[in-house]
Amino acid sequence: MSGLMQVHGLTRRFGGLVAVNDVSLELNVGEVHAVIGTNGAGKSTLINMLSGEIAPSQGRILLAGADITQRPQARRALDGIGRSYQRTTIFPEFTARENCRLAAQAASPRPWAFWQTAQACQRSGDAADAALEATGLSALSARVAGTLSHGAKRQLEVAMCLATQPRVLLLDEPLAGMGAEETERMLTLLERLKPRHAVLLVEHDMDAVFRIAERITVMVNGSVIASGNPHAIRHDPQVRSAYLGEEELA
Numbered sequence: 001m002s003g004l005m006q007v008h009g010l011t012r013r014f015g016g017l018v019a020v021n022d023v024s025l026e027l028n029v030g031e032v033h034a035v036i037g038t039n040g041a042g043k044s045t046l047i048n049m050l051s052g053e054i055a056p057s058q059g060r061i062l063l064a065g066a067d068i069t070q071r072p073q074a075r076r077a078l079d080g081i082g083r084s085y086q087r088t089t090i091f092p093e094f095t096a097r098e099n100c101r102l103a104a105q106a107a108s109p110r111p112w113a114f115w116q117t118a119q120a121c122q123r124s125g126d127a128a129d130a131a132l133e134a135t136g137l138s139a140l141s142a143r144v145a146g147t148l149s150h151g152a153k154r155q156l157e158v159a160m161c162l163a164t165q166p167r168v169l170l171l172d173e174p175l176a177g178m179g180a181e182e183t184e185r186m187l188t189l190l191e192r193l194k195p196r197h198a199v200l201l202v203e204h205d206m207d208a209v210f211r212i213a214e215r216i217t218v219m220v221n222g223s224v225i226a227s228g229n230p231h232a233i234r235h236d237p238q239v240r241s242a243y244l245g246e247e248e249l250a
Contacts, residue, residue, distance in 0.1 A: 003026030003027050003028040003198065004026075004027055004028060004029055004063065004064060004167060004168060004198045005026065005027040005050070005061070005062065005063050005081075005168050005198055005200075006026045006060075006061070006062040007023060007024055007025050007026065007050070007059070007060075007061055007062075008024050008059055008060045008061075008062070009022050009023070009024055009058065009059040009060070010022070010023045010024070010046065010049055010056050010058075010059035010060075010061065011023070011056060011057050011058045011059050012042075012045050012049060012054065012056050012057050013057045018222050019042050019045040019222050020042040020045050020046050020049065020056075020222045021042075021221075021222040021223045022059070022223065022224075023042075023046060023059075023217075023219070023222075023223070023224055024224075025217050025224075025227065027168060027198035027199070027200055028198055029167070029195075029196065029197060029198045030194055030195055030198075031194065031198065031199065031214040031215060032190060032194060032199045032201050032212050032213045032214055032215075033198075033199065033200050033201070033213065033214070033215045033216075033217065034200075034201045034202070034203060034209045034212070034213035034215070034216045034217070035047075035200065035201070035202050035216075035217045035218075035219060036202075036203065036204070036206070036209055036216060036217070036218055036219070037218060037219035037220055038220070040221075041219040041220055041221065041222065042219050042221070042222040042223075043172075043202045043219060044086070044172060044202070045222075046202075046219070047083065047170050047172050047200065047202055049061070050081070050083075050170055050200065051073055051076060051081060051083045051170055052068075052071060052072055052073035052074075052075070052076040052077075052081070053073050055070075056069065063076075063079055063080070063081070063167075063168070064167075066079075077106075077164060077166075080165070080166045080167035080168060081166055081167070081168045081170065082161030082162070082164050082166030082168065082169050082170070083161065083169070083170035083171070083172065084154075084157045084158060084161060084169075084170070084171050084172055084174055085157075085172055086172050086173045086176060088153050088154070088157060089157065090145045090146075090153055090156055090157060090160070091145060092144070092145050092146030093144065093145075093146060094144070094145055095141065095142050095143060095144055095145065096132060096137055096140050096141050096142070096143055096145050096148065096156050096159070097128050097129070097132060097141040097142065098128075098145075099145050099156060099159075099160055100127070100128035100129075100131045100132055100156075100159050100160055100162075100163040101124050101125055101127075101128040101163070102124075103128075103131075103160040103161070103163040103164055104123070104124035104125075104127035104128050104131070104163040104164060104165075105124040106164070124163075127163045127164075127165065128163050129141070130162075130163075131159040131160070131162040131163040132159055134159070134162055134192070134193070135155045135156070135158055135159040135162065135189055136155065136185070136189065137152065137155055137156060137159055140152060149182070150177055150178065150182065151178050151179070151181075151182025151183075151185060151186065154174050154175075154176075154178065154182075154186065155185065155186065155189065157174070158171070158174065158186075158189065158193075162193075166197065167197065167198065168197065168198045168199075168200070169193065169197050169198070169199045169200070170200045171190075171199065171200065171201050171202065171203075172202045173202055173203055173204065174186055174201070174203070175203055175204075175205045175208055176204070183205065183208060187208060187211065187212050190212055191212070201213065209230075210230045210234065213230060214229065214230075215227065215228065215229060216228065216229070216230055216233045218233060218236075218239050218242075220242050225238050225239065225242060226238060226239045
């Protein structure tokens with residue numbers, strides 16, 4: 001393995017339940033690596049281990065060659081790992097720009113600048129503006145986040161990740177609840193983000209996954225049953241039987 005993030009034999013046990021079993025994968029800059037599987041397959045547990053939210057029972061996680069397996073979530077965020085959640089985690093009472101500025105400020109705290117208000121920090125303000133522009137939300141920067149559409153809120157979550165200047169993006173079902181137009185905007189955004197980021201995408205929208213992903217890993221009952229390019233996954237008999245169904249996808 002030579003990817004920006006390398007995962008070796010990651011396992012998580014909850015008592016007698018093995019939620020994730022000996023999973024290995026890699027994330028590369030310029031690629032979307034999708035992880036798919038039915039509910040309970042272990043996808044969210046996997047992404048929680050990668051972000052540092054929960055510790056693995058065994059296995060290793062490397063970021064740019066450095067072992068980060070034991071690093072806490074806050075440290076991993078500083079190391080360049082950003083993530084979004086299945087449920088929206090924005091600050092609804094603040095503007096879109098303030099949401100991004102707060103994320104940028106958390107990633108680059110300046111405790112020595114006690115004489116300066118947080119709002120006056122040029123660095124976090126610039127990072128917020130750049131993140132909003134990258135996600136196509138500049139025109140909505142002054143809007144109160146809670147009044148945005150569902151799709152715009154999901155885009156804002158990605159913008160908040162970008163404001164921390166991550167190298168790796170862990171996106172947990174970013175298309176959940178979106179209509180066709182909102183899905184299209186998000187997929188366009190992911191295409192724009194790929195060249196400078198390694199992206200892990202957990203998603204149930206199979207049309208979107210097969211369209212956007214360069215590599216797909218399929219999990220069943222905590223284990224990987226297949227990993228490869230979309231063509232290989234589409235025609236894998238074990239995947240079709242266990243997850244996609246017997247009918248081959250068009």
